[in-house]
Amino acid sequence: MFMRIDHIAIACxxxxxxxxxxCETFELTVVAREINEEQGVKEAMLKIADGESGSSYIQLLEPLSPDSPVGKFLAKRGEGLHHVAFGVPDVAEAMDKISAKGVRLLDERPRHGSMGSEIAFLHPKDLGGTLTELVQAAAPR
Ligand code: V0V
Ligand code: CO
Incomplete structure (x- = not known):
């Protein structure tokens, strides 16, 4: 079902x-910067590697407000690893399969993510305490 780790996200x-x-520590470059109002974040994607099934990134997240998911996380836990995102070929199909196994979806339908992707989140309490995201990357143009 999973093709790769799409990104690991760090709240700051x-x-x-x-x-x-x-960028300086790991010699990476920023490939995208976006504001995502729906998710309440200002973010940057730093490319780690390209693979046959797509690329992997570090995603850096700054909250747009204290009552957003990342704002609340920072207040409660401070800066650090916020979520892990797995690349899947079809996010809606992955959501159905995973939900049928009893893991709660935080999204009823896919949302817009970085760089034209479609994303959905899974409840951290059902996955050993790790907030998990599914990512269907945008089709290459
Ligand atoms: C909260 N909890 C976490 C967590 N955030 N556990 C692990 N990792 C996290 N990031 C724990 C928290 O400590 C509580 O545990 C419990 O879950 C409920 O948290 P809460 O603070 O009471 O509730 P909320 O309102 O903060 O909601 C938490 C969830 C929320 C995870 C439901 O943050 C959410 O819906 N996140 C999905 C959307 C999101 O994160 N968007 C920003 C990234 P205790 O204390 O009860 O034990 S946007 C993005 O990645 C994009 C755009 C992209 O990749 O393209
Ligand atoms: Co993410």
Missing amino acids: HDLEAKIKLF
């Missing part, structure tokens, strides 16, 4: 400072 207070830190 200061996006620009963390972009600089991660």
Whole structure:
């Protein structure tokens, strides 16, 4: 069902400072920057590698407000790993399959994610405490 790790996401207070830190430390480059109002985040994608089934990234997240998912996470836990995202060929199909196994979906239908992707989140309490995202990457143009 999974093709790869699409991204691991890190919550931070200061996006620009963390972009600089991660790019310099790991010699990465920013391939996309977006504001996603629906998810309440300002974010950057740093490319790690390209593979046959798609690419992998570090996603850096700064909250747009304190009452957004990332804003609440920072208040409760501080900066750090926020979620892991798995690349899937068909997000709606993966949602159906996973939900049938009793894992709660946080989204009833796929939402818009980074770089034209379709995404959905799974409840951290049903997966050993890790917030998990499914990502169907945009079709290559
Ligand atoms: C909260 N909890 C987490 C967590 N956030 N556990 C692991 N990882 C996280 N990131 C725990 C929290 O400690 C509580 O446990 C429990 O879940 C309920 O949390 P809460 O603070 O009471 O509730 P909320 O209102 O903060 O909701 C938490 C959830 C929410 C996970 C339901 O954050 C959510 O819907 N997230 C999905 C959307 C999202 O995160 N978007 C931003 C990324 P205790 O204390 O009760 O034990 S956007 C993105 O990735 C994009 C656009 C992309 O990739 O393209
Ligand atoms: Co993400």
